[in-house]
Amino acid sequence: MPSSSDFTRRDVLIVGAASVVATAAPNIAHGQVPASAAPIIAGAPVMSKVSLNVNGGIREVELDMRATLLDALRENLQLTGTKKGCDHGQCGACTVIVNGRRINSCLTLAVMHQGETITTIEGLGTPDNLHPMQAAFIKHDGYQCGYCTPGQICSAVAMLEEIKAGIPSHVSTDLTSAPQDTNEEYRERMSGNICRCGAYSNIVEAITEVAEGRA
């Protein structure tokens, strides 16, 4: 066991340097993940029950009030297809479809979704019966490491529905006419899903194939 006297001059320098950095440069909360995310520990946890309609089945869970929908899916329901990336709504890895709409499951509490209908990647398709978007991602190599993929796929499926529903985007040229299925539209609308491997162009190809009904 090291005692305090075991601290070398080098240790002191390292600690000193770390604290200098800490006072000079803040964790940028601007599209980057804060490094100082506090762990989930506090006073007495308040427990709660919630019933969710997940992938076609009613699931009752008892959980800490603080549990996000993401934590409930992963920790309580063992649906680990949905990923935790940044846990702050900045990366999109946690995207699921709630009552037909894509949302970041990390920025919402499970208890806020009592009785609601949730579709995760496991509910879109299975290895033997892939959803067309899953098949297209495989065909076009829309990933490398695969970590962001479930979020990309859930997001893409719901995104195509948003275009069909006539919801405009930042790049839609005319607000009063129906938005188009274009590469530019897909890229803008998928900007909430970050892929650190940079598989973006293949992701857009997969989406295009599904939109054109080729998949």
Next chain:
Amino acid sequence: MKSFTYEKATSAADAAAAAARKEGTKFIAGGTNLLDLMKLEIETPTHLIDVNGLDLDKIEPTQDGGLRIGALVRNTDLAANERVRRDYGLLSRALLAGASGQLRNRATTAGNLLQRTRCPYFYDTNQRCNKRQPGSGCAAIGGINRQLAVVGASEACIATNPSDMAVAMRALDATVETVRPDGATRTIPIAEFHRLPGDTPHIETTLTAGELITAVTLPKPVGGKQIYRKVRDRASYAFALISVGAIVQPDGSGRVAVGGVAHKPWRVEAAEAEMPRGAQAVTERLLADAKPTEENGFKIPLVERTLGAVLTEARG
């Protein structure tokens, strides 16, 4: 995250009354800003009132030809609303320039108005920040402050308001409708809703304890070309360095509000008299009191050039 208790609101007035009964209560709507800050223990409510079930999710015409937007209308639905797209294009454009598809599906009108600053020192709990911890100082002054305010700031705080939607609401002369814990209702003009930091940067709006936003109302449409131009470090999914929201009439007159430069959407009505004379004349009046830091002086010419581009687009 600190532990909290939770209830679902049953009516707007009850929610306001309940909020005043328990100290440490916060409303939660989309949760996209509040939960982010609760995870970092920057916000530490002990009780949450979930307002999502309330009947505040409608967009309805008002008697004088305007539009009443419920506090819970999601940013996606507001941007996609037919009347908003036709008559208040500036609002659609500002909303669509913000956040991501997923976030806009959850984010609400009231929550968007009340989102807190993205000052990096506010987010980093190791840093001094008068907004997060009143009296602790401001690490941004003399720190990395490229993104922060150039006008209306104080010795205590140079943060900016990050909302795109609020810039459009300011140019459109919106009013905020609320209900207070005693059941009384009031309307607050958007110009008086957000505060400048002064020596109390932790007080960001003129809302009082427990006051619940029920709606935001737009006056009848003013026509004109409505343009929102946002300049940021990447093409999508980033907060504004600066943004310009403008309504330009055929005779060259109009309105301008600017985002990313101050603690509130920045609009100076007197500067709008200069609109027919062009971007430089407007910007000189609009940012006459600007005191940029060493790092963010670029925002002043950036506002002028962006406004110049907007005025050209409006003419074309």
